[in-house]
Amino acid sequence: MSIPDGWDAGELARAACLAARVRAGGDARIFAARAPGRVNLIGEHTDYSGLPVLPVAIDRSTIVVAAAVTAAEIELANADPRWSSRRFAIARQIPSYETGDWANYVKAAIQGVIDHFSARGIFTENLRGASMVVDGRVPPAAGLSSSAALTVSTAMAFMAVNELELDPIETATMVARSEWYVGTRAGGMDQAASILGRRDHALFIEFDPIRVRAVKMPANAALVVADSREIADKSGMVRAQYNRRVVECALAARILGRALELDGVTILGDVVRASPGWNAAELVEKLAAAAPARLGADLKEAASILGVSQPALDAELLGRGPTRIALDSSRPLEILKRARHVLGETERVIRAADVLEAGRLDEMGKLMNASHQSLADDFECSTERLDAIVECARRGGAFGARLTGAGFGGSIVALCDVASADSVIESIDRGYYAKLDPGAPSEKSEKSEKTKNFRAVLHAGAGASVIDLPTA
Ligand code: NG1
Numbered sequence: 001m002s003i004p005d006g007w008d009a010g011e012l013a014r015a016a017c018l019a020a021r022v023r024a025g026g027d028a029r030i031f032a033a034r035a036p037g038r039v040n041l042i043g044e045h046t047d048y049s050g051l052p053v054l055p056v057a058i059d060r061s062t063i064v065v066a067a068a069v070t071a072a073e074i075e076l077a078n079a080d081p082r083w084s085s086r087r088f089a090i091a092r093q094i095p096s097y098e099t100g101d102w103a104n105y106v107k108a109a110i111q112g113v114i115d116h117f118s119a120r121g122i123f124t125e126n127l128r129g130a131s132m133v134v135d136g137r138v139p140p141a142a143g144l145s146s147s148a149a150l151t152v153s154t155a156m157a158f159m160a161v162n163e164l165e166l167d168p169i170e171t172a173t174m175v176a177r178s179e180w181y182v183g184t185r186a187g188g189m190d191q192a193a194s195i196l197g198r199r200d201h202a203l204f205i206e207f208d209p210i211r212v213r214a215v216k217m218p219a220n221a222a223l224v225v226a227d228s229r230e231i232a233d234k235s236g237m238v239r240a241q242y243n244r245r246v247v248e249c250a251l252a253a254r255i256l257g258r259a260l261e262l263d264g265v266t267i268l269g270d271v272v273r274a275s276p277g278w279n280a281a282e283l284v285e286k287l288a289a290a291a292p293a294r295l296g297a298d299l300k301e302a303a304s305i306l307g308v309s310q311p312a313l314d315a316e317l318l319g320r321g322p323t324r325i326a327l328d329s330s331r332p333l334e335i336l337k338r339a340r341h342v343l344g345e346t347e348r349v350i351r352a353a354d355v356l357e358a359g360r361l362d363e364m365g366k367l368m369n370a371s372h373q374s375l376a377d378d379f380e381c382s383t384e385r386l387d388a389i390v391e392c393a394r395r396g397g398a399f400g401a402r403l404t405g406a407g408f409g410g411s412i413v414a415l416c417d418v419a420s421a422d423s424v425i426e427s428i429d430r431g432y433y434a435k436l437d438p439g440a441p442s443e444k445s446e447k448s449e450k451t452k453n454f455r456a457v458l459h460a461g462a463g464a465s466v467i468d469l470p471t472a
Pocket of ligand 1: 040043044045046047048142143144145147148179184186187188189190232234404405406407410
């Protein structure tokens with residue numbers, strides 16, 4: 001059997017161990033799907049506006065080993081005893097577990113496969129159940145997409161068990177919205193990066209439809225990733241903050257679309273694609289002239305600016321049913337700042353792909369620094385801690401550093417020369433981790449603080465793949 005790129009000896013050994021825990025009935029084949037996490041170099045909070053991103057798949061992965069079972073259900077176990085076993089039936093609409101349950105990500109992935117294939121005539125009654133064992137090694141709640149690693153590996157393992165095939169772009173499109181199931185209106189960056197990753201390359205990914213250009217990482221470039229230890233927990237406050245920004249960006253897009261007399265605009269990407277002659281600053285100016293910088297969260301004023309009814313706008317922006325976005329109505333929606341970040345960031349991403357490819361690390365670092373500043377000032381998703389750790393990375397000699405992922409905690413990424421990676425790490429250890437005292441009572445809840453430092457040089461690795469494991 002030829003092993004696809006990305007599997008190292010340790011992962012193959014992990015898969016073999018997990019296979020022993022899978023309940024493979026009769027002569028059922030055993031499959032192992034491996035999907036990496038990702039770190040985003042630049043292009044933050046642009047994906048759900050349909051605008052480009054520049055992530056790398058990382059060399060930390062989740063593995064799901066699976067075999068068909070006769071019952072139409074998923075039997076699920078996790079190699080980490082903190083996550084207890086689950087069992088659920090395969091159905092056209094799978095009800096979710098309580099908010100925060102780890103297995104909701106597995107359900108999200110299975111639901112995504114069911115939705116995709118039932119639209120193509122393969123219905124749930126034709127699908128086999130599976131015994132699955134999960135082993136995740138992407139640090140959780142750190143902005144490194146442990147959730148995408150889980151949804152992608154689950155979807156691919158479940159498809160393998162059912163002999164369903166899709167090419168990587170189709171798979172990325174299928175799983176792009178899987179996190180909507182758990183209530184986050186995420187864009188498709190994480191899943192696309194996990195599937196389309198390429199060793200030693202960053203990925204310039206565009207959306208609607210998904211396209212990718214692999215950008216070679218210069219040989220002298222190193223990526224240092226460091227966790228702030230502030231938990232970016234997507235099941236609580238961070239999800240509300242994230243979804244709020246999705247709404248703010250969509251509202252800004254609609255107002256700009258109307259000001260520019262464009263039809264059918266729902267996201268900022270529609271505006272950018274329909275206005276090739278306009279730069280970010282000009283678009284921001286146009287928006288500033290068309291509406292106040294912030295609008296009431298009851299959407300009354302917004303509806304009147306757009307000339308639509310308030311209930312219709314509410315339903316379009318917030319959705320309906322269980323995944324409807326609940327907005328804190330006491331604070332206004334920041335239209336102008338959010339659009340200024342997204343439009344400016346889009347120009348930076350496009351430039352970044354070129355300067356990285358040309359090996360101009362110094363310029364790339366400056367773009368990353370500018371991205372962080374914009375995320376802090378206009379997108380308001382940095383924290384004191386993220387700012388502090390970013391500062392330490394820069395002081396240690398990085399070309400540039402920024403928060404990566406949604407922010408509100410989680411990790412930073414620093415770009416540096418291979419030769420200075422150690423000094424960047426040392427500067428983070430001395431200037432940041434040494435000052436956090438895990439023994440002292442935290443002002444925050446226990447859940448918002450981790451005690452283990454994670455900082456490492458991560459390498460751009462290959463995307464997800466599935467292998468057949470020998471049966472005993
Ligand atoms: P993280 O924070 O890594 O989960 C989130 C979104 C991405 C993207 C980034 C911000 C999820 C699952 N993913 O990433 O789609 O929008 O924030 O660029 O919420």
